[in-house]
Amino acid sequence: MNLTSSNNCKGNILIVDDTIANLRLLVNLLRENGYKVRPVTDGNLALEAIEEKHPDLILLDIIMPEKSGYEICQTLKANPKTREIPVIFLSALSEGLDKSKAFQIGGEDYISKPFQVEEVLARVANQLTRRSLQAQLQQKNQLLSQQNSQLQLLLKATQAINSAPNLDTALEKILALVCQTIGWDLGEAWVVNWDKFVLERSRGWYANDPMLEEFHLFSQTLVFRPKEGLPGRIWQTQQPEWIEDISQQQVQVFPRCHLAAAVGLKSAFGVPIIFDNKVLAILMFFSKKTPTPQDRSLELVNAIATQLGSFVQRKQAEAELFAANQKLVLLATLDDLTGVANRRYFNEHLAREWSRLKREKTPLSLILCDVDYFKRYNDYYGHLAGDVTLKHVAQAIKQVLKRPADLVARYGGEEFVILLPNTSMEGALQVGELIRQQVQQLKIPHSQSLVSDYVSLSLGISSLVPSLNESPEVLIKMADEALYAAKRQGRNIAVARQVVLD
Numbered sequence: 001m002n003l004t005s006s007n008n009c010k011g012n013i014l015i016v017d018d019t020i021a022n023l024r025l026l027v028n029l030l031r032e033n034g035y036k037v038r039p040v041t042d043g044n045l046a047l048e049a050i051e052e053k054h055p056d057l058i059l060l061d062i063i064m065p066e067k068s069g070y071e072i073c074q075t076l077k078a079n080p081k082t083r084e085i086p087v088i089f090l091s092a093l094s095e096g097l098d099k100s101k102a103f104q105i106g107g108e109d110y111i112s113k114p115f116q117v118e119e120v121l122a123r124v125a126n127q128l129t130r131r132s133l134q135a136q137l138q139q140k141n142q143l144l145s146q147q148n149s150q151l152q153l154l155l156k157a158t159q160a161i162n163s164a165p166n167l168d169t170a171l172e173k174i175l176a177l178v179c180q181t182i183g184w185d186l187g188e189a190w191v192v193n194w195d196k197f198v199l200e201r202s203r204g205w206y207a208n209d210p211m212l213e214e215f216h217l218f219s220q221t222l223v224f225r226p227k228e229g230l231p232g233r234i235w236q237t238q239q240p241e242w243i244e245d246i247s248q249q250q251v252q253v254f255p256r257c258h259l260a261a262a263v264g265l266k267s268a269f270g271v272p273i274i275f276d277n278k279v280l281a282i283l284m285f286f287s288k289k290t291p292t293p294q295d296r297s298l299e300l301v302n303a304i305a306t307q308l309g310s311f312v313q314r315k316q317a318e319a320e321l322f323a324a325n326q327k328l329v330l331l332a333t334l335d336d337l338t339g340v341a342n343r344r345y346f347n348e349h350l351a352r353e354w355s356r357l358k359r360e361k362t363p364l365s366l367i368l369c370d371v372d373y374f375k376r377y378n379d380y381y382g383h384l385a386g387d388v389t390l391k392h393v394a395q396a397i398k399q400v401l402k403r404p405a406d407l408v409a410r411y412g413g414e415e416f417v418i419l420l421p422n423t424s425m426e427g428a429l430q431v432g433e434l435i436r437q438q439v440q441q442l443k444i445p446h447s448q449s450l451v452s453d454y455v456s457l458s459l460g461i462s463s464l465v466p467s468l469n470e471s472p473e474v475l476i477k478m479a480d481e482a483l484y485a486a487k488r489q490g491r492n493i494a495v496a497r498q499v500v501l502d
Helices: 020-032 045-054 068-076 099-106 115-164 167-181 210-219 229-237 257-262 295-333 343-360 374-379 381-399 425-440 473-487
Strands: 012-016 036-040 057-061 088-094 109-113 185-194 199-205 241-243 269-274 278-287 362-373 406-413 414-421 457-464 495-499
Touching: 012 045, 020 036, 020 343, 036 045, 036 167, 045 057, 045 068, 057 068, 057 115, 068 088, 068 229, 068 457, 088 115, 088 199, 088 343, 088 495, 109 115, 115 167, 115 295, 167 185, 167 199, 167 278, 167 295, 185 210, 199 210, 210 257, 229 241, 229 269, 229 278, 229 343, 269 295, 278 295, 295 343, 343 414, 362 374, 362 425, 362 473, 374 381, 381 406, 381 414, 381 425, 414 425, 457 473, 473 495
Parallel strands: 012 036, 012 057, 057 088, 088 109, 457 495
Antiparallel strands: 185 199, 185 278, 241 269, 269 278, 362 414, 362 457, 406 414
């Protein structure tokens, strides 16, 4: 509506009457009272004038050559672009105004001829006031509808972010939501690669258009450094940026400007996702139109970007908490001194493997090993040196074990235990000998040993196929007996005890 187009104009009125005297009278009257008036003398000219510029009000004579006022009114009311323009019919009393028909086809009022000045001005003012109030109401309803859509977008964005398992998924959902709700034709996310210190394309959304697909695919091949292109500038400034007309941008400022113009993109908007005062990603939106940026829409996208920043913060906190919990779990399973599994974890692992191999009817082997003359070592070199030696021995044993299910644990003092699932006695003996040699090759001096100049191990090995009638303790008992046999036979050797169960 054009009522507010000029402070001195009360409204734009089109008068349609084939009687020149009537036209002159109405034009002079209305102009004198502050209205802008366009007079025409027939229906066809009226339709052309309306097409050229919509009036705020039409005064329409009923009886005219070629097209009657009724026909013109019907044409206007059938067109969505003109149906809201109010029409006041003009009719002489002698012409027999059909009031019922006039209102039925969409007329808002009528003025009788001969014209009464007060009546004309009152009815014109009344219709323009109603028109103005109607326009204001429509504008408010449109604003409320827009605000409701934006609130729905914010709600959906919140739900999408909260349900997303990671940032990439959240970005993908947000791009689609924002583009489809606000009316952008293409959206993309640029994520910082901190190793290379560049922005790389992460996710994207675009309307069903092959030309936009070309822009989308080309963009996936690009990277932006700080200050490069719109994403790089936003990364540098940490501020949103709006480009109303991409075609006016230079390549140095907007490297994709030519391709954007070729596929019909005209405007762009970018906003940073910030966490801990660092830009993590950039959201970019493109449109084929050049709309004036609406503060509310831009604020909405900024609010979503802030939510994404909070999402990253929450995910990082969750990751740190998970890592801390994992560390606690790991620490609860490890020996404080040597860093290998502790006895409690060994017992749990033995129980699991026993149950599994009992079902599979495959062998389980166990090695108990003891540092030879370790008490003498401690007494001579000191307990601090003894602790260091135990660490080296534990790591030497660990290096021999190659399979995920194999386990070395500190069993107590200077004693270690090795569990070898799916391993026969022959295989266990080979592993035991490798362990003995690995420790020997550390060449840790042990002047108090009676069997070697260096730290050495005695090993007891047992092996069996788990059965329903026995418990894991029998495997440990036989390995312990084998270990004592190794010590009785001079130490620095491995002794095996095969366990045969009925």
